[in-house]
Each structure stands twice: as structure tokens, then as C-alpha cells.
Amino acid sequence: MKLILGDKAYSTWSLRPWLILKRCGAGFEEVMVALNRPDTAAQIARHAPAGKVPALEVEGVTVWDSLAIALWAEEHYPHARLWPVDPHARWVARSAVCEMHSAFGTLRNELGMAPHHPMCVVQDEAHQPSGALSADIRRMVAMWADAKGRFGEGGPYLFGDWSIADAFFTPVAARFRHFRIDLEAHGDDGTAAEYCRVLLSQPDFLEWSEAGLEELGLKGNG
Ligand SMILES: N[C@@H](CCC(=O)N[C@@H](CS)C(=O)NCC(=O)O)C(=O)O
Incomplete structure (x- = not known):
């Protein structure tokens, strides 16, 4: 495979x-x-x-x-168990993944990762979001707060245990970190910032990120 x-x-x-x-x-x-x-x-x-x-x-x-x-x-x-076991959580998790896949176009374009914006590093200056990007960030923050508040008590991830939703939002966390997005200014009460911290400290993401740094010649050269 x-x-x-x-x-x-x-x-x-x-x-x-x-x-x-x-x-x-x-x-x-x-x-x-x-x-x-x-x-x-x-x-x-x-x-x-x-x-x-x-x-x-x-x-x-x-x-x-x-x-x-x-x-x-x-x-x-x-x-x-790639989706939450609880059916209500599962329906919402699938909705969140589908929204990530079909919407947030401004977020993906304005916080794009190529060619001068590698996801494994943090840029020097904070990006100043356009109005359309701010709307996307606000929606993301609100969606995460809602999911975490209703279904996320059983663990550190959006629906408690790790799920496909967390795979789909890890790149968003990396974009927010790279572009130094101020989540509090977009309605975050700390939930989104903590969620990003959790996603970006997953061992699998750290392994991916290390490989990204090596590709850029920023690590692993002795
Ligand atoms: N809907 C696709 C989107 C994939 C996509 O846009 N991939 C980009 C790279 S991240 C790509 O292949 N771009 C082609 C190119 O750069 O020439 C998916 O989720 O798999």
C-alpha cells in the first residue's frame, strides 16, 4: 500500500x-x-x-x-474507532469534517502553505487577516468551542478521543501557528488555543513536522 x-x-x-x-x-x-x-x-x-x-x-x-x-x-x-462512538458526537464530527472539506476557502488561500510558508515553522510577523479571513477564523473558533463543549469532555481532542476531525483540523492549527493568528481576537475563550496546542503536540504531528524541517534543510544536518 x-x-x-x-x-x-x-x-x-x-x-x-x-x-x-x-x-x-x-x-x-x-x-x-x-x-x-x-x-x-x-x-x-x-x-x-x-x-x-x-x-x-x-x-x-x-x-x-x-x-x-x-x-x-x-x-x-x-x-x-476513527469517528466518535456516541452517535450525536459522530454526526457533528462528520459535519465538521465536511465543512472543513467544502468551505473555509479564504482560510486555505490566505493562510496558504506554499512556497514561502512552511507549516513546520512560525513566521516572524503576525499576518493581519482580511475581513473574509476573520469571518472564517471566527467560524472555526465557534465550531470548535461548540463541539468541544458538547462532546469533548472525555479527552483532549475535539470529541474527546482522537478522530478523523482532529486529522482534518491539525493543518488548521499549523496554519494558525505559522501565521501567528490571534484567536482571542476572533472570539476564542481559550478553547481553540488549547485545542491547537494539543494537535500540534501529537507525536505523529511532531514526526511529520521534523521531516518537514529536514526537507527544508533546517534540521538533521548534524
Ligand atoms: N481535495 C483534495 C485537495 C488536494 C490538494 O489540493 N493538494 C495539493 C497539494 S496540498 C496538490 O496536489 N496540488 C497540486 C500542485 O501543487 O500541483 C484533497 O483533500 O485531497
Whole structure:
């Protein structure tokens, strides 16, 4: 089984299924495609017909798109409990993941990770959000507060135990950290800041982040 990924310094979409497969204990080979290069499109096209990473090659079939890979993992690793067990929490978790996947366009564009914004480092100056970005950040903060308040008491993650929702929001936490977003100024009572801290201190994320730093030549050179 092969997971086709973009560089760990930049590819927030690739981070999602990578975190999920790690949580499942899945054995998989990583195939890294460098983004922002003249041959990126050609390299991705060798694996993924839609021209985007991530993609999963398994049993002779390509599963593309981070959400489709998440759902594939849910099917194949039921023991990993990738969604909350409580049905109400599960419905809300799936809604949050779908909203992350289909909305927040300004957040993804204005807080984009390439080419001068690697997710594993913090930039020197805080980004001043546009009005549209502020609206996205406020929505994110409110969504997290609601989910955490109603369903998140049993553990440090959004729905207590780790779930696919946390895989989808880890890149958001990395964007907020990189661009030094002031969450309190967007209605956070501390819940969102603490949630970001938890996501960014997961051992799997730290491993990803270390690899990103190595790609950038910022670590591992002795
Ligand atoms: N909907 C896709 C979006 C994937 C996506 O936009 N991937 C970016 C990299 S993070 C990509 O492949 N870009 C192609 C390029 O840079 O040429 C998913 O969630 O998997």
C-alpha cells in the first residue's frame, strides 16, 4: 500500500490521511512528490488522475482525495474507532469534517502553505487577516468551542478521543501557528488555543513536522 504525498513542509492536505493511517497502525510506503516544481504535475499524474495529492494506491486501485482516504481507512480499520462512538458526537464530527472539506476557502488561500510558508515553522510577523479571513477564523473558533463543549469532555481532542476531525483540523492549527493568528481576537475563550496546542503536540504531528524541517534543510544536518 502506497500513500502518495506532497512535501511535509507544505502539503497540509497530505497530512490528514498520513495522520489517520498512522493512528490505524497501517503499514504503508510513502511516495513523496515535491510540490512547486516544474515537473510536479507530471509526477503527480503518474499516480493520481485528478492531479492532486494525497492519493492511496491499494489492491491495484487508486483512492484519491484526503476525505475518500479517511473513509477508506474507517472501513478497513474499524478497531481504530476513527469517528466518535456516541452517535450525536459522530454526526457533528462528520459535519465538521465536511465543512472543513467544502468551505473555509479564504482560510486555505490566505493562510496558504506554499512556497514561502512552511507549516513546520512560525513566521516572524503576525499576518493581519482580511475581513473574509476573520469571518472564517471566527467560524472555526465557534465550531470548535461548540463541539468541544458538547462532546469533548472525555479527552483532549475535539470529541474527546482522537478522530478523523482532529486529522482534518491539525493543518488548521499549523496554519494558525505559522501565521501567528490571534484567536482571542476572533472570539476564542481559550478553547481553540488549547485545542491547537494539543494537535500540534501529537507525536505523529511532531514526526511529520521534523521531516518537514529536514526537507527544508533546517534540521538533521548534524
Ligand atoms: N481535495 C483534495 C485537495 C488536494 C490538494 O489540493 N493538494 C495539493 C497539494 S496540498 C496538490 O496536489 N496540488 C497540486 C500542485 O501543487 O500541483 C484533497 O483533500 O485531497
